[in-house]
Amino acid sequence: MRSKSVHFMIGAALSAAFLAACGNSASDARKAAAESRGLQAKLPEELSGLPSITSRECNFEMVDAQWFHGSESISIASNLGHTFQGWIIRKDAGEVPEKLWVRLTAADALSLYGSAVERVERPDVAAVYGEAFANAGFKLSSQAGALTPGGYRLAVVALSKGHALVCDPGMRINVN
DSSP: OHHHHHHHHHHHHHHHHHHHHHOOHHHHHHHHHHHTTTOBSSOOGGGTTOOEEEEOOEEEEEETTEEOOTTOOEEEOTTSOEEEEEEEOBGGGTBOOSEEEEEEEETTSOEEEEEOOEEEOOHHHHHHHOGGGTTOEEEEEEOTTSSOSEEEEEEEEEEETTEEEEEOOOOEEEEO
């Protein structure tokens, strides 16, 4: 048994060394596909260098007209454009962040950012948190092929009163 585990460890070490020397081509391909279709593969410049704060006051409710149900992930096709919808607030500051991005983090830790430019009225959020949060909804549409197959974790990253506000409600998608 010992020799099998030693061979496995040596094989794993050689594989890791080979991948490190060659670069991560899957990650590079994912980055190139996303950037050629309007997503960014780096933290938006507006947030660079800002102190970061975390929040749980957000939600992703739907991707491509499919509703999230609890912690279940949603499966979507890679050859289509995608629409992400949800809401975010910063209750302690009494504001809806003005500028925000949807962050999609792949299993290989590559994070992609898409600017959520369409705001959506959310009377349901206002009913719970107050009228100041009526415009808390957002919608991001991405071009076909922007996401390569694989799993992604969703988060909202926002510019909020000189801070990078990060809200990760734990939602996941699988791109097929």
